[in-house]
Amino acid sequence: MSLIVILLLLLGLYSREADSLSLDGNNRNYLARLTASGPSCTSFTTAGSPVSLETIIRAILNGNWDRVELVYQMANEACTLQMKHDIYEALWLEWQKEKHIYDPLKILDFYEQLNRQPNVPTALLKHIYRTFVIRSSQMLAMPLHTDSRNASFPLIDLLLEALERTANNYMEDIIEILYDDVLSMESPLNVAQRLGNFNASITQLTMANLQLLNRKEVEFNSSAFPILLENLRQLSKQTKFNQEVEQTLRISVFRYFTLETAQNVCLHNTKDDYIYECYDTEMCTLERDYERASFRVLRNASDETQFAFQSPYWDNRYLVIDSSISIQSKDTKNVYSKSNIYWWRVVPVRGGMAIFDAATSSSVLCSGNPAQWADQFYVYTRHAKDLDEHLSECTWIIEDCSNK
The missing domain is CATH 2.80.10.50 (Trefoil (Acidic Fibroblast Growth Factor, subunit A))
Known part of the structure; x- marks a missing residue:
């Protein structure tokens, strides 16, 4: 379905005063500008209103996020770069109203969708990624505020499982923000001891211990230092360590034990x-x-x-x-x-x-x-x-x- 057809359908809904689309006079004029250049191209001469675009996007989706491909098509067929950017910005505003913003995995899915699209504003991608990192770190903080090794965190387990399938830098960025927050409330010793509360992979636990060792708060903390070294020592002894942990991380671990071996x-x-x-x-x-x-x-x-x-x-x-x-x-x-x-x-x-x-x-x-x-x-x-x-x-x- 071409973009011009989509927009004409929206105008048709407006003319029949359909309940699924509520457009005021300004938005109607805005739709008319979108369709003014004919079926092969959608353009406008001045930057559009993200609020107006958001209204249009809401009508296209009509409660069904599977129809987001139509919005991507609208962005692809727009003739000006500014308009493409406005469409993606408006889509982000509409996406947040679905309350997915509290679920890091849904933010990650949306981020990766947009990352596959052309002409998405770099600043927008960075903002969404930052939102994903912050939400993830907030969730992962919970096990670091409890001494109980028996506490269950099923949502965190799902997040960690999903992060295993992503690039390592995602986890690195999340851990860094996590420590920024947690170390303002907990001692380095408490955090070092509680890293075992995570039901995480060997790679994730290795990264978490290494990054904590490299924090300024830990460098001169004699109580946290031996705990973290022992954590890494025990991880390195696991049978799957050499198979599952990539070489650069393994080297980073083993260099801490060079003087011992x-x-x-x-x-x-x-x-x-x-x-x-x-x-x-x-x-x-x-x-x-x-x-x-x-x-x-x-x-x-x-x-x-x-x-x-x-x-x-x-x-x-x-x-x-x-x-x-x-x-x-x-x-x-x-x-x-x-x-x-x-x-x-x-x-x-x-x-x-x-x-x-x-x-x-x-x-x-x-x-x-x-x-x-x-x-x-x-x-x-x-x-x-x-x-x-x-x-x-x-x-x-x-x-x-x-x-x-």
Whole structure:
């Protein structure tokens, strides 16, 4: 059925004063403008009124959403881009009146329908997607506000099942908004413990734990940190983990346990420069050299977050902060290799690990600011309180170098 026929039928309904369509004089004139250009094209010279279009769309649907294809046809046959946009905007207004707006799965279905149509305004698609993410996060928040592992959430189960069939970024966006809201009311420890309340897939639980680990609220929260690590450890031990969880997520999980499983590690920054001695026990970040950059890992039996790094290549000296050097207000060149054992506390941050002095946690290991010392790339420390401001300098990737 062509658009011109649809609109003429609507005009016919109006002329017979049908109950299914209520048009005032302005809307009647608007319909006349839509049909003015003949059967092959529908156009108008000025932007239409979304309210008028909404009235027309309501008449086309007449309570039956299966007829939405006729509205899509109306948008496709419109000759001006502005009119196409107005039709989709009006359809969104009409769709919300059906009270589907409270059901995330119905919002997702509508979003995916529109995403398959041409000429839908980008801003409208983003708005509908944002609405879907917010509604989903509001629903998923319920299990994070209860300590009961026996509570049943059938609607949440249906939502999680549907999200398994979508792109991973949908779930990532939902989880981020979910934590924005929940962490304003619940402690990171409570949220970490309650993630087990979700009847979710291995992939979804992996994403939820990883994203919480990367939240600012958790980075320095010693009580939540081991809970999340244990959650990930137990997930990684499940028989279906390697089959169901995609490689990038698996790598993100396993990197948290490199220090626990590897005999030797290499530490490199986000610029892919590795720590090793450069001159007279001074530590620098230089291009990859596995032989020089490999450290033997020693674990503190009394604290699972503390490690020491010993270099077989450099006469078994340890990576240390030289306590005899005065701490500067900004960055301090005070990282060396020494014969005495030195403990570091390793904590996940966005994109990798932060490495703090274990005794006080007041200094964090950093690199990548060569302007401080001309052409030299010395490793240095910053005040831990300044980590967020210099996260790119103070993030480390811990690589398993046992067989290199």
